[in-house]
Amino acid sequence: MSRHLLALRQATIGDASESIAAVLDQLAREDPVGAQWLRSLDWAELRRLAAERALAQAAKTLACPLQKQYANASQYGTESGDPPKGTCIGVLVGGDTGYGSSVQLGVAIDGQALSFFWNVASQEAASGTLERMRETVRQAFREQTRILMLELLSEDGEVQREQDAAGRTVLRATLVVGGGAR
Amino acid sequence: MTTKGTITIIAIPKSAEVEVHIDLPEVPECTRIAARMQAVLACLGAPLEDIQDLPAPRQRQGVSHAMRKRVRGGT
Numbered sequence: 391m392s393r394h395l396l397a398l399r400q401a402t403i404g405d406a407s408e409s410i411a412a413v414l415d416q417l418a419r420e421d422p423v424g425a426q427w428l429r430s431l432d433w434a435e436l437r438r439l440a441a442e443r444a445l446a447q448a449a450k451t452l453a454c455p456l457q458k459q460y461a462n463a464s465q466y467g468t469e470s471g472d473p474p475k476g477t478c479i480g481v482l483v484g485g486d487t488g489y490g491s492s493v494q495l496g497v498a499i500d501g502q503a504l505s506f507f508w509n510v511a512s513q514e515a516a517s518g519t520l521e522r523m524r525e526t527v528r529q530a531f532r533e534q535t536r537i538l539m540l541e542l543l544s545e546d547g548e549v550q551r552e553q554d555a556a557g558r559t560v561l562r563a564t565l566v567v568g569g570g571a572r
Numbered sequence: 573m574t575t576k577g578t579i580t581i582i583a584i585p586k587s588a589e590v591e592v593h594i595d596l597p598e599v600p601e602c603t604r605i606a607a608r609m610q611a612v613l614a615c616l617g618a619p620l621e622d623i624q625d626l627p628a629p630r631q632r633q634g635v636s637h638a639m640r641k642r643v644r645g646g647t
Contacts, residue, residue: 440618543608564628567604
């Protein structure tokens with residue numbers, strides 16, 4: 391039985407509906423010191439870091455391999471291992487059709503914009519595997535952005551992660567405000 | 573004079589929502605930290621959208637005020 395991979399597809403991850411400049415201009419009206427500090431940060435690098443961590447977390451959750459690059463599969467009709475746009479951050483490999491890497495889900499960054507790119511064997515197209523993988527990465531991305539935010543705002547960059555009695559994930563960090571604190 | 577506090581984020585299971593607790597002695601500082609938190613998350617591409625304020629303040633040891641917000645992840 392042959393395996394056919396669909397053409398690479400791409401979709402954005404995260405919400406870039408508001409520009410970073412606009413967000414920080416708005417913050418500057420109430421908190422000019424904070425806005426000035428945040429303007430000094432490299433947001434493309436921070437977004438790349440959040441995505442990298444999210445992929446690692448998702449790979450652990452899904453128990454699937456995480457590769458640095460898309461594995462070229464020209465025998466299945468795809469022409470390039472590069473993401474359609476941007477630089478590859480990592481690629482999750484999954485699927486359960488007995489053909490190995492029948493689903494490849496990557497995350498790429500182009501400037502400050504993060505996007506998914508993926509390729510799916512036709513046998514997996516209706517399995518829901520891709521959507522489960524994407525949702526796992528989205529959830530991990532949300533958690534990792536929260537952790538990164540707490541690392542940035544906290545006194546010592548330390549973030550505690552635990553489960554409470556109800557089984558909810560709790561993130562906690564210590565803040566210092568006033569005086570010479572930022 | 574500097575003061576210490578905590579920020580706690582609780583993920584609501586099976587939803588994109590989180591509950592954020594910012595515990596600091598002064599309400600204006602809570603507000604300022606909440607604004608920074610939202611700005612950082614928006615800059616990271618995961619903005620939070622306020623959907624409701626929860627009852628506040630809570631009384632905790634050494635903390636006279638607290639801000640609790642329930643927010644929804646925007647991604």
